[in-house]
Amino acid sequence: MRLTLLAACLLASSTVHAQANDAARKLAQEAVIVDTHIDAPGILMDTWADLGQEAKDREFDYAKARAGGLDVAFMSIYTSPKQDADGSAWQTANAMIDGVEALVQRHPDKFALLTSPKDVEHLRAGGRVLLPLGMENGAPLVDKLENVRFFFDRGVRYITLAHSAPNRLADSSYAAERPWNGLSPFGKQVVAEMNRLGVMVDVSHLGDASALEAIRLSTVPVIASHSAFRHFTPGFERNISDEIAKAVAARGGVVQVPFGTAFINPDSAADMQAHFRARQAFDQRNAALKAQGKPQEDREAFEKAWADAHPVRASTLAQVLDQIDYGVKLLGIDHVGLGSDFDGVDGELARELRTVADYPNLVAGLQARGYDDADIRKILGGNLLRAWAQIEAGAGK
Template identity: 35%
Template sequence: MDKFFTLFLIGLVISASCQTIEQQAAEIHDKVFTIDSHTDTPLKFFNSDFNIGVEHDGRKGQGKIDIPRMEKGGLDAVFFAVFIGQGERDSLGHAQAFEKAEQIFEATHSEVKKNKKKAKIAITPEDGYQLEKKGKRAIYLGIENGYPIGNNLDNINHFYDLGARYITIVHSHNNDISDSSTDKEGPEYNGLSAFGEGVVERMNELGIMIDVSHASDSAFYDVLELSSKPVIASHSCARALCDNPRNLSDDMLKAIAENGGVIQMCILSDYVKKLEQSPERIEGKKAFRKKHSNWSNYTEEERKAGLRDWYQLDVDFPPNLATVSDAVDHIDHIVEVAGIDHVGIGTDFDGGGGLQDCYDASELGNITLELVKRGYSEEDIRKIWGGNFMRVFREVAAK
């Protein structure tokens, strides 16, 4: 029996050694818990014919995420962002932003409930792992842009009760909380506002992750100095590889590592690699901005039309996109500077994210394949695809 058992073990070793790198990567991808920390998919829920339970074609402007493509791409969990574009910073503007956020939360809960056999809203880190065991997709919620908080800290409690587990404190323009990294008017507070300091404290108290993607460098450091818990950059890359103010410098990467937080590498090409775009696409985007210059005052129908036009841009004028290899260069750099325990993945699908060879959620396994090709171990990949982010999630949620 010992002889036969030995031969059996030798056979297993030989079989394993014959496994292709593609098979090895697919096996690892299937085994590890995978989470995408940032997508803008709820923007699609205001289009009445969109159902996340049905497979769509991203290359026809139909979005990058749905449950069938999550299944194909081996994506176990995702954060859907309740995105609110920056509008007027007065009582009416804040009230409208608050109402819009509530509508998006409601639409997202409703959309997921319609597909309850396949997916469920998740609240805690443990929910994600439990749903994975049941073969369901975990849908987490975040807010992109703290604008709907207005000037009322209690609104943070309200959004927490609706399921928000992180808040990206600012977006493309300064708000009442923080300076943005990309506001053309420049800094307003040289970091966080006094109200923003209260926002950080309240989020710490409630156990909501603070997202520093889009924040100015000064605001980034203000958050890290004030926060008693680790922070996240839900969709950012390394500035050393792509000099974009939305990306993080090496000093910022080191600071997040010292804070215990995590940088979620983004696959929006503008943050991955500087690429020339066709004159047709440039003109198409100019025409779009001219046509849709008053988003904050749009009716629901105008907003739907604007979103359709936005997604149609990529159909009519396909962008020149970076590759998975380009994106994983950022993971390599973040690992080198911040360490393997402080990097993850936040695609920004449906907000501009997508690569030549990872265009939508169905192709996410290509990232794992590239990681395997570069010598990352299964444990490394487990950390990158969810372990690091979920560790921070647990630490922040702990009371």
């Protein structure tokens, strides 16, 4: 089903790409476009694809990136709560990093690893797409503070402290239980160590109390790598509140807007929140049944029933632009950027933003809404690179 949906998305992408005018395409190629959240490594773990060539079932590959003007694509090193629980998160994260390194080694003329904003200009020469690493979920750190340094040395430049369940560091926005009501003692140590090394603290996915404490404790700017604004999706804690977004901006950070339907369509956001809660309740029931020695419920049947009752909805470029407009009005032009979540939302994306080839459509939309080229360059990547440079400059201080 995923491949069929993505094939349809890619067909749609080739249709809408022409909507971008010459000025938009030119600016997309000239500006430095930074996307802080692309889930290509997870798919590489499941089914290897040579992303140096056109990969028709993927939203990110070299050909699409160059067509869209993408320069800096943060590769998401994602691990799940299940992998945290079964002890495989550390190995999984390392295997994903191995995969990104292999991609670069196979195509040194097309890709390069990026570990500092200072290196963007010279590394992107010749049309290379630069691949910094962002760790989505702090689970691979296990309970060893030295693992922050270990993954820094492997190229990780931001860490999303938690994902869809509470972990050793922080609470999740999706989960009902909040064991820390902020950061754990270990989470506080991790934030300090990230500051010391120059790793960006990412508050996307965190429960509100955890996000606020991370911002308060950080001595340098923090980011939200892929968080839409909760203003449009009331009650959906996964999206960032005005209070937290203002706190991010006040410290010099950036809120990176995603393109996924589940984040920008209010009904889809409500479905996603309900799905996570229903899945957690399902897991709790099965754990109780297992403890009693009784047969467990079938997960595949549960997921199918949920999908049947909650059909996929649509979203549009206009909704993404509304998010950016709102962020700019709330925070100022210097604190909004892009974190698409390409290859991470099963093709459920705004119609005109189906792959990394489609950034010119976004540029055209911003132009149509009155943004000048200088401000568009900030949104496309300048803001994130400025915040990253500040975080790097603050390392060790």
